Every structure is written in C-alpha cells, then in structure tokens.
Amino acid sequence: MKVLVAVKRVIDYNVKVRVKADQSDVDLANVKMALNPFCEIAVEEAVRLKEQGVATEVVVVSVGSKACQEQLRTALALGADRALQVEAADGPDSLSVARILAKVAEAEKPDLILLGKQAIDSDNNQTGQMLAALLDRPQATFASEVKVEGGELLVTREVDGGLQTLKLTLPAIVTTDLRLNEPRYASLPNIMKAKKKPLDVKTAEELGVTVASQVKLLKVEPPADRKAGIRVSSIEELVDKLRNEAKVIA
Amino acid sequence: MAILVISEHDNAALKPSTLNTVKAASEIGGEIDLLIVGSGCSAVADSAAKVAGIRKVLVADNAAYDHEIAENVAALVIELAPGYSHLLAPATTNGKNFMPRVAALLDVGQISDIIKVESPDTFVRPIYAGNAIATVQSLDDTKVITVRTTAFDAVAEEGGSATVESLSQVKDLGLSRLISEDMAVSDRPELTAARVVISGGRGMASKENFELLEKVADKLGAAIGASRAAVDAGFVPNDMQVGQTGKIVAPELYIAVGISGAIQHLAGMKDSKVIVAINKDEDAPIFQVADYGLVADLFEAVPELEKSL
Numbered sequence: 001m002k003v004l005v006a007v008k009r010v011i012d013y014n015v016k017v018r019v020k021a022d023q024s025d026v027d028l029a030n031v032k033m034a035l036n037p038f039c040e041i042a043v044e045e046a047v048r049l050k051e052q053g054v055a056t057e058v059v060v061v062s063v064g065s066k067a068c069q070e071q072l073r074t075a076l077a078l079g080a081d082r083a084l085q086v087e088a089a090d091g092p093d094s095l096s097v098a099r100i101l102a103k104v105a106e107a108e109k110p111d112l113i114l115l116g117k118q119a120i121d122s123d124n125n126q127t128g129q130m131l132a133a134l135l136d137r138p139q140a141t142f143a144s145e146v147k148v149e150g151g152e153l154l155v156t157r158e159v160d161g162g163l164q165t166l167k168l169t170l171p172a173i174v175t176t177d178l179r180l181n182e183p184r185y186a187s188l189p190n191i192m193k194a195k196k197k198p199l200d201v202k203t204a205e206e207l208g209v210t211v212a213s214q215v216k217l218l219k220v221e222p223p224a225d226r227k228a229g230i231r232v233s234s235i236e237e238l239v240d241k242l243r244n245e246a247k248v249i250a
Numbered sequence: 251m252a253i254l255v256i257s258e259h260d261n262a263a264l265k266p267s268t269l270n271t272v273k274a275a276s277e278i279g280g281e282i283d284l285l286i287v288g289s290g291c292s293a294v295a296d297s298a299a300k301v302a303g304i305r306k307v308l309v310a311d312n313a314a315y316d317h318e319i320a321e322n323v324a325a326l327v328i329e330l331a332p333g334y335s336h337l338l339a340p341a342t343t344n345g346k347n348f349m350p351r352v353a354a355l356l357d358v359g360q361i362s363d364i365i366k367v368e369s370p371d372t373f374v375r376p377i378y379a380g381n382a383i384a385t386v387q388s389l390d391d392t393k394v395i396t397v398r399t400t401a402f403d404a405v406a407e408e409g410g411s412a413t414v415e416s417l418s419q420v421k422d423l424g425l426s427r428l429i430s431e432d433m434a435v436s437d438r439p440e441l442t443a444a445r446v447v448i449s450g451g452r453g454m455a456s457k458e459n460f461e462l463l464e465k466v467a468d469k470l471g472a473a474i475g476a477s478r479a480a481v482d483a484g485f486v487p488n489d490m491q492v493g494q495t496g497k498i499v500a501p502e503l504y505i506a507v508g509i510s511g512a513i514q515h516l517a518g519m520k521d522s523k524v525i526v527a528i529n530k531d532e533d534a535p536i537f538q539v540a541d542y543g544l545v546a547d548l549f550e551a552v553p554e555l556e557k558s559l
Contacts, residue, residue, distance in 0.1 A: 016513065017378045026382050038495075094350070095359050120494065123377055124362045129320070129350035138425035139320055141347050144488070154429065159343045160442075160497075161489055162433035164317065168426040178478065178495055179488055215359040218372065218385040226520065229541040235554040238526065238544055246524045246541065248446070248503040249470060249559070 001111035001148070001170070003046040003055045006101055006131075007039035007075050009068040010121045023219040035071045038116020040078075041176040044183040045146060046114055047079035054148050055112075057081050061104050063088050063097050069199060076194035077186035083199040086207065093213040094122075096204075098130035103207040105135055110171060112153065117142050117175040128175035138168040142177040251280035251370070252305075254330060256323075256339040256349075257298065261291045264298055266443045267340035269404035272301060274397045275338050276405065277367040281305040284412070285330065287323050289316035295414045302405050304412040314422035317431070318344055324351035325421035331356055331392055335370070341396035341498075342442075349396050358390035363498075365401035379494040379517035399442060400500035400521065434487050441490065444473035446503045447522070449492055451515075452479035453508020453529065453548055460485055462552045463507060469559040475499065475519075477509045493518035508548045511536025528552070 011017060012032040020027045035043075049055035060075040061084045062068040072083035086100050105113060118125035132139035140146075140155035144163065147154040153168040158177045186194070204211050232238045242249045253275045257268040268284070275282045283306040286294050291311050298307045308330070314322050327348070331337060337352060339345035341363045353360035365383075366374035372387045373395065441447065448463050448470070460474070467474050475492040476485065492499055494517035504522035509515060511527070511534055519525070520539050527540035528551050537543040544551060 011378070013514070017381045019382050026378060093359055095354060095357075098354060118495070121378055123379065123494070124360070125346050126350035126353070126360050126362060129347065130354035130360075132321075133324065133351040133354035138423075139347075139351065140426070141320075142343060157343075158488055162431065162487070164431050165429040166319075166426050167429050169424075172426075179482070213359065214389045215361060216387040216389060218387055220377070220385075221383045223376070223380060223383050223520075226525075226539050226541075229525070229537070229539075229543055231537075231543045231545065233544075235544070235546075235551055235558055238542055239555070239558045241542055242503070242524070242526070246503075248524050 001055055002057045002059065002108065003049060004105060004108055004110035004113045005042050005046045005058060005060045005075065005080065006113070006115045006127070007043065007060055007062050007071055008036045008119045009033050009062065009064055009071040010036045010119050013037055013120055019220050019222045023221055025217065025220050033067070035074050036116055036119045038118060038176050040183040041178070041180050042114040042116050043075045043078050043080060044181045045176060048181065049148070050079065059084065059108060059110065061086065061101065063092060063100050065089065072199055073194050074186060076197045077191045078184060082197055085199065085201045087201055087203045088211050092211045093215055094124050094126035094130055096209065096211040096213065097127050098134055099209045100204055100207055101131050102134040103209055112171060113173045115173070115175045117177050128173055132173040135173070137171055137173055139173045140166050140168055141175045143174050144177050144179045146174055146180065251335045252333060253278060253280050253282045253336040253338060254285055254334040255282060256285045256287065256327060256337065256345070258340050258342055258344060259286060259288060259291060259294045261288050262293050264294060264301070266404055266440070267342055267399040269301065269407065270399035270402045271338050271340045271397045272303060272405045273402040274364065274367060275336070276303055278336055278370050280335065283308060285327070286310065287315045287318055287326060289313050297407070299412040299414050300408050300410050301412070302409040304410050307412045307414045308417055309414060310417040310419070312420050314420050317428045318348065319426055319428070320348040320351055321423045321425045322421045323348045324355060325423060326419060327352045328355045329419060334392065336393045336395065338395050338397055340399050345396050349394060353394035356392055356394065358392050358394055359388060360394045360396070361386060361388055362396050363398045364395055365398050379513050380520065381513065398498060400498055434489055438467060439471065439473045441473045441475055441497050442499055444501050446470045446472035447475050447499050447501045448472050448505040448507065449475035449477065449509060450480055450485070450507050451477035451509030452483060454480060454485055457485045465556045466552060466559065469556060477515045506536050506540070507552060509536055510534045511539065
C-alpha cells in the first residue's frame with residue numbers, strides 16, 4: 001500500500017522563542033529550524049511499514065515556502081521515496097493545509113496518511129482530524145501503535161486515563177503520539193542519496209486551493225513572568241513556608 | 251446567540267472539565283446548551299440539568315456513540331450546529347479528537363486550547379509550548395473552540411434547572427470501531443483536577459521509587475504526575491505525563507521531584523499557583539520557575555517531607 005506522510009518545518013524544539021518587540025509574532029529570523037518532532041515519528045512509522053513489506057511507497061509532502069524542501073530532504077534521507085512541496089506562504093492555518101493535503105490525497109490515492117499529532121509551533125492539534133473530515137475517512141489520533149491486519153488498520157491510541165484500540169477501514173488518517181516509535185538518524189550516505197530522490201513542487205493554486213485564514217492573529221506577547229522564588233535549605237523550612245507563607249497545605 | 255458545550259463524561263456523571271468549559275461559555279455570553287453524547291449515558295442528564303446556567307441538556311444516547319467515536323460524534327454535532335454561534339469542548343484527548351473534525355465539516359477554522367475570552371470572537375491561547383501568548387480573532391460565523399480547562403474556574407454543579415431533551419438522530423458512519431480499552435486504575439484525584447500534584451522525573455531512577463511520591467501524595471491528597479523522561483523510562487504509564495504533549499495542570503501546589511524542567515515540561519505546569527522543586531542539580535532550569543527550591547538528594551528529602559506532613 002501507499003503511505004502519504006505530511007511534514008512541517010518548525011522552530012527547533014530546543015530553541016527558546018522570543019516575541020517580536022512590535023508584538024506581531026514570534027521572531028523566527030536566524031533561528032534554527034527543524035522537522036517537527038511528531039512528523040519525524042510519522043516518517044519513521046511509514047518507513048518501518050515499508051521495511052515490514054506492508055507499505056510499497058512512502059511519499060512525503062510539506063506545505064510552505066521553499067525552505068521546507070530542507071525538511072523534505074531530511075524525510076527522504078530517513079527513507080521516504082519521493083517528496084512534494086506545495087508552495088505557499090509560511091504559516092497557513094490548519095484548515096488550508098488540510099484542504100491542500102486533501103487535494104494531494106485525491107491525486108496520490110494513498111491507503112494510509114500519517115501526520116504528527118501537533119506541530120510544536122502553533123500547538124493546534126487539528127490538521128489530521130480536519131483532513132480526515134474533508135476526505136470523509138476514519139481517523140485515529142494520538143497513535144502509540146499501528147498495525148495493518150487483513151485490509152484494516154488496528155491503532156492503539158493514547159487517551160486520558162489509558163489506552164484505546166480502534167479498528168479502522170482503509171484508507172485512514174493516523175496522527176502520531178510520542179511513544180509510537182523512536183525515529184532513526186539519517187546516515188551520511190542516505191543524506192547524499194536523498195539529494196537524488198525526486199522532489200516535485202506545486203502551488204496551492206495549481207491544486208485549486210486558496211490559502212486564506214479565517215483566524216486572524218491580533219498580537220503575540222511573552223507569557224507573564226513568575227516572580228523570583230527562594231531557595232530553602234531544609235525540608236523543615238520548606239514545609240513551614242508552604243504552611244505559613246503560601247498557605248497551600250494544612 | 252447560543253452556545254453548545256459538548257460535555258465530557260464517563261456515562262455516569264459529568265467530568266469536572268465540562269464545568270470549566272461551561273464557565274468559558276458563560277464568559278462569551280449567551281444561552282448555553284449542553285450536549286451529552288454516549289452510550290448508556292442517560293444518568294448523566296439528571297446531574298447535567300442541575301449545572302448552573304444551562305438552558306437545555308441534549309442527550310444522544312446510542313451504541314453508535316459508544317466511547318465517542320470521532321466520526322459519529324462529529325456527524326451529530328454538525329447537524330446541531332446551525333442553531334449555535336459557538337461550539338465549545340474541553341481540550342481533553344476526546345475534545346481534541348472530534349472538534350477539528352467538526353470544524354472542517356462546517357468549513358470553519360478552529361481555535362484550540364483557549365485560556366481567556368476577550369470578546370465573543372476574540373480569544374487568547376498559548377503557542378510555542380506556552381512561550382508566547384497569542385490573541386486571535388475568528389472571522390468565521392460559527393466559532394469552534396476547545397478550552398484549556400485549567401484556565402477557567404468550574405461553574406456550580408447545583409442550582410440550575412435545565413430542560414432535558416433526547417435526540418433521536420443516530421449517526422453511524424461505520425468507519426471505525428472500538429476493539430479494546432486499557433484504562434489505568436487509580437484512587438487518587440484526577441491529575442488535571444487535583445488541588446495538589448507531585449511529579450517525578452528521570453531523577454526518580456526507577457519505577458519502585460515512585461512509591462516515595464505515592465506516600466507523600468496520600469498525605470496531601472495529591473495526584474501523581476511525571477515528566478516525559480519518567481514515562482519513556484517506563485517508570486509510570488503515559489497518561490501521567492505532564493507537559494506540552496501530555497496533560498496541562500494548574501494546581502494550587504505543584505511539587506517537581508527530580509525533574510530538570512525542560513521547556514516541554516514547563517508548558518504543562520507553569521501556571522500552578524505555587525511550584526516547589528526538589529533537585530540535586532542547583533543549575534536545573536526548574537529552579538527558575540519554582541517559588542520554593544530545595545537543592546537536595548530526593549531519596550533523603552522526599553521521605554523526610556512525608557514524615558513532616
């Protein structure tokens with residue numbers, strides 16, 4: 001079967017973001033960018049399905065400016081077969097991305113679409129579910145285990161309070177949680193080989209999608225600072241402070 | 251203007267997250283209806299009708315909605331949507347699962363995890379793991395929103411007298427079904443609703459050592475949380491993870507034991523009223539957000555803490 005994986009270029013998760021002085025957005029100039037960690041897990045899962053002989057082809061797609069080709073090359077180095085960049089200004093909203101991905105899916109006809117559960121920049125956790133809705137296909141979010149069994153998909157999901165296993169008809173959309181797998185590192189030879197793998201570029205217009213967000217960003221501020229705390233020297237002092245100063249324990 | 255709140259429940263009673271979501275709805279203003287979707291959930295309706303400020307309780311009780319399968323729940327919600335300006339659900343795994351599906355079917359955007367209502371179309375939400383706070387305006391006719399429950403107080407469980415209406419629509423798309431469930435059993439308070447939370451990280455070193463925290467938790471009536479490192483090391487199950495991608499908590503007291511304080515963990519707990527950190531590394535970033543920090547070996551400090559309570 002064919003697997004489509006959607007990946008996003010985001011700020012590296014170790015970078016502490018700074019808000020711009022004019023409060024228009026966070027400052028992404030000269031900041032280290034990377035593949036969104038959940039997307040990396042999605043690519044890894046697709047590659048593992050291929051290694052098991054379940055998947056025949058793994059296609060990665062990213063929506064964004066030319067810079068996201070770097071992340072597509074990373075995915076190719078991890079084992080994806082070919083890539084597609086859908087050219088759009090950076091930062092389209094989830095619904096626009098879902099519409100674009102739906103068009104890509106209609107053309108590619110994958111049996112399984114993998115996405116990360118959320119991007120660590122917008123923290124939305126929406127695109128996979130929206131894509132499933134637009135394609136009218138089943139969804140399994142927050143997956144920690146994925147198995148293909150007799151033309152159906154068995155997915156274990158991380159839910160509040162524990163785990164839940166669903167059976168889905170294919171084609172289906174799955175979003176990955178942290179514990180689905182441990183992504184591999186790209187080896188140098190694979191990074192070199194990835195440069196020769198096909199990478200197509202299309203525009204949102206070519207796919208017949210207009211990127212227009214109905215959610216307007218008015219301002220971005222840094223979070224309120226917590227006032228400086230104090231160091232205590234013993235448990236006795238700590239318990240005393242909690243009882244008599246903070247009054248949070250009896 | 252009317253608001254539909256899609257409730258979270260366990261087929262017997264409403265979960266506290268619903269009460270926080272109703273509070274957010276009341277800040278938007280307008281009449282509030284509560285939707286209860288489930289299988290064998292009629293008992294919830296009686297308690298829901300008493301929640302302060304509710305106009306109507308809608309009950310969709312059918313096997314098709316067992317475990318709130320996203321495809322079926324979303325299909326039902328979009329049928330009810332034309333009567334409402336706002337659709338709200340708590341930002342639990344359940345709400346996060348079906349709400350974006352609802353939004354896309356209605357062809358509108360979604361605003362996730364709001365922490366403040368500025369006006370009926372303008373909301374505040376954290377981005378970048380809580381390192382930036384965004385104010386966003388929705389231009390859509392129907393606002394689809396998930397609510398960070400720890401950012402809103404709970405409304406009173408009593409005092410209301412809503413009418414209860416049974417819904418006859420059954421939406422069974424047959425696209426997915428539940429095979430099994432494996433729920434962690436715990437007598438401690440629910441992590442996201444607890445007044446006190448004590449969490450352990452990699453510094454706990456083993457699964458067995460979490461018993462040290464359990465003893466303290468029992469004395470404080472606290473819930474137990476964990477950092478991702480502790481979950482990945484297999485010390486505790488993943489539903490105990492506090493952080494950007496785990497649970498978001500804001501208790502009165504949060505005690506972080508053997509947790510360094512990575513950005514991703516802080517995103518899940520830095521709105522706690524009082525934060526205590528116990529760590530042997532005095533340079534650990536957790537001390538930058540802690541109100542009270544103790545540099546000590548947790549294996550000595552935690553048993554001592556338990557004795558002094």
